[in-house]
Amino acid sequence: MKRIRISAVVILSSALLFSSCASFNKTQKGGAIGAVGGGAMGAIIGKVAGNTGLGAIIGAAVGGATGAVIGHKMDKQAAEIAKTVPDAKVERVGEGIVVEFSSNVLFGFDSSNLSADAKVNLDKLVKILNVYPDTDIEVQGHTDSKGSQSYNQSLSENRAGEVSGYLFNNGISNNRIRTKGFGENMPKYDNNTENGRSQNRRVEFLITANEKMKTESEKEVVK
Template sequence: MKKFRMGLAVILSAAFLFTGCASWNKTQKGAVIGTASGGAAGAVIGRASGNTALGAIIGAAVGGGAGAVIGRQMDKQAEEIAKNVPDAKVERVGEGIVVEFSSNILFGFDESNLSADAKTNLDKLVVVLNSYADTDIEIQGHTDSKGSLAYNQNLSEQRAETVSGYLTGKGIAYNRLNIKGFGETLPKYENDTADGRTQNRRVEFLITANEKMKADAESEVMN
């Protein structure tokens, strides 16, 4: 019966995610997704949609009233990032945020050293991240399909590590950060066009609640 309920939760979560009620905001959706799914559903949905960022954020969800509290805080943070870092693509997902930078904003072609413009953009992002200290940040590096698998994997890891190092140098606590490189394995755009390849060369930030934020949200609901 427990397995059946979990399976049903995953199906309901996926149905909600892909066909859900258009009139609901991200905070409301986050509360429902978190209640119905959790880590198992996040993994399944992430694989099904080809979007590991989506799966990771759903997997970290608390759900229910606490999820709604977290969602409201994430709404505010996402608005501040979008306002202060106009070169970034900001998306609210469930109880988290995905911030995407095209690599041509952060790096020169086939390079892993940050450009001057990159540092300017990251400095703006750091201001907001430091204002919301009770969050965890996963930094994901991605490439297009040009070059070998091994080369692209290494480049994606180097870029994620470079960004992480810059953030810690600007005061972001190291224990808030997690680094992953995916090389060319998770394209979000078409690799058979120049524009698609440019967009696939990207760095994504997955922002989720840490344990303190979750505990505070639970406490707020209880009180």
């Protein structure tokens, strides 16, 4: 019963938060979400929503006026990624960016080896990431629910690792990169349909402000 009550409070709080932000632009949402979010709330919201990107970005949020400045910087970066990498789905979330690639854009069927087309797409993304060095990047691998859970977990980790290695080998500092595999555990789409399963086979890049950007953004607010 206690768990049910906690979940209800979290869901209600999240609903109120996002409904209150409905009229905000993405930059303003960054400030508002961060102000009430924090690491613990971000993790809970991400779990409830089944969206690891949402949870991680909320968890990393600064909030307030500083968060709004960071959000403005992320607006610009997201627009450049969307323009430069048309095969990716780019979404602004709070103070960060989620860049989603369907696995069939990056890998062959049931493979963790990057295809030639994948390298072309990743080269475009790397170019933008190098223009904005004051960000951290979490690379997440996800699969659909077909096959065993252990196999899917391993495949997701291998794919995320392959992508992370490519970023590092092409000039992205290792200090900026984190790698996680979630297997089939965090579907964003319906695993009961072929189209949904296809979309769940994905790699996501979560782009958030590093400590340098946070500090510089705070100074901009003071000015």
